[in-house]
Amino acid sequence: MSSNNNPYLLLTPGPLSTSHTVREAMLRDWCTWDDDYNLGVVQVIRSRLVRLATTSSGYTSVLMQGSGTAAVEATIGSVIPDTGKLLVINNGAYGARIAEIARYLNIPHTVLALKETEAPSPEVVNERLQRDQAITHVAMVHCETTTGMINPLEAVAGVVKQHGKIMIADAMSSFGGIPIDVDKLGIDYLISSANKCIQGVPGFGFVIAREEQLVQCKGIARSLSLDLYAQWRCMEDNHGKWRFTSPTHTVRAFYQALDELEKEGGIEARYQRYKNNQRYLVKGMSELGFNCLLSYKLHSPFITSFYSPEQKNYDFHCFYNALKEKGFVIYPGKVSDADCFRVGNIGEVYEQDIMALVHAVSESMYWK
Numbered sequence: 257m258s259s260n261n262n263p264y265l266l267l268t269p270g271p272l273s274t275s276h277t278v279r280e281a282m283l284r285d286w287c288t289w290d291d292d293y294n295l296g297v298v299q300v301i302r303s304r305l306v307r308l309a310t311t312s313s314g315y316t317s318v319l320m321q322g323s324g325t326a327a328v329e330a331t332i333g334s335v336i337p338d339t340g341k342l343l344v345i346n347n348g349a350y351g352a353r354i355a356e357i358a359r360y361l362n363i364p365h366t367v368l369a370l371k372e373t374e375a376p377s378p379e380v381v382n383e384r385l386q387r388d389q390a391i392t393h394v395a396m397v398h399c400e401t402t403t404g405m406i407n408p409l410e411a412v413a414g415v416v417k418q419h420g421k422i423m424i425a426d427a428m429s430s431f432g433g434i435p436i437d438v439d440k441l442g443i444d445y446l447i448s449s450a451n452k453c454i455q456g457v458p459g460f461g462f463v464i465a466r467e468e469q470l471v472q473c474k475g476i477a478r479s480l481s482l483d484l485y486a487q488w489r490c491m492e493d494n495h496g497k498w499r500f501t502s503p504t505h506t507v508r509a510f511y512q513a514l515d516e517l518e519k520e521g522g523i524e525a526r527y528q529r530y531k532n533n534q535r536y537l538v539k540g541m542s543e544l545g546f547n548c549l550l551s552y553k554l555h556s557p558f559i560t561s562f563y564s565p566e567q568k569n570y571d572f573h574c575f576y577n578a579l580k581e582k583g584f585v586i587y588p589g590k591v592s593d594a595d596c597f598r599v600g601n602i603g604e605v606y607e608q609d610i611m612a613l614v615h616a617v618s619e620s621m622y623w624k
């Protein structure tokens with residue numbers, strides 16, 4: 257098992273099980289004014305992130321302290337002017353969170369509300385954009401971690417581009433785990449964080465931005481510390497310096513995680529590993545009688561929602577604890593109208609771990 261020092265493997269959507277070497281990279285201190293940190297670590301990360309996101313020029317990246325939501329809030333709050341209007345595509349808790357951010361910040365917005373098990377269709381987005389000409393920006397989650405659904409980013413971004421609008425993608429739980437080219441897809445802002453598919457530890461998020469868009473965002477932000485433009489300007493003008501204290505250890509761990517992603521063979525190789533993990537997970541769990549919430553074609557290769565067993569004496573916490581004792585931590589469900597639990601398969605997780613999990617599940621089905 258690859259979880260080394262850890263008492264159990266995290267089968268969660270992040271923070272996830274990281275490698276020993278990623279955690280080891282945190283064992284020294286850094287000065288936030290020194291070139292060793294800014295030029296040697298931050299700037300390298302920034303350019304590597306852009307290279308992972310596209311082969312085209314014209315993109316830049318900004319790192320932002322906080323959990324992933326802070327990076328989403330920084331983007332939503334900094335790129336939509338008061339004269340603009342945001343369309344939020346919502347088919348889960350993370351889509352709903354984007355709308356909530358817009359509401360908190362008094363940003364004009366409208367929501368395309370879908371069921372949590374319903375994939376957004378490009379036709380409906382097209383119809384909405386035709387009907388509401390005031391819309392200037394569209395935001396959608398790529399992998400809706402609520403259910404594990406992979407939303408049709410390419411098709412939706414294509415429609416948004418046809419209308420000449422700005423596309424914002426919350427690719428928090430997918431970036432680094434599935435090939436994406438932001439330029440080819442027409443994405444202007446892609447948001448993700450350190451502790452998901454890049455397999456770093458929590459502490460900051462990042463935004464891959466089309467530079468010609470970002471340069472127009474001066475003075476829009478509704479928050480001082482979450483001003484995406486100001487953070488970018490500071491990093492550009494001062495060789496990677498963050499405006500306020502940066503999570504230095506986390507950032508250094510992320511640098512190591514990027515090295516390890518490259519060693520694995522890049523995003524394509526990681527995608528294959530995750531896909532393989534998920535295939536074994538669904539196969540093994542199905543053989544034990546568990547049903548998936550979503551049809552297979554809607555699944556992301558990152559996290560899967562399973563219906564809870566219907567037996568009266570099934571209790572999630574008992575099941576959770578039984579699995580934890582055997583070395584696996586799973587995740588509660590988040591779907592509003594179905595009783596589910598979730599199993600993530602991202603992080604330092606391999607086929608043999610999934611096999612061992614399925615075996616542990618088979619021995620923990622006390623309700624049978």
Ligand SMILES: *Cc1c(COP(=O)(O)O)cnc(C)c1O
Nearest residue numbers: 323324325350397399401428429
């Ligand atoms: C993890 C995640 C986030 C950010 O969550 P935090 O708890 O703030 O890190 C945002 N969107 C999606 C789709 C996610 O999976």
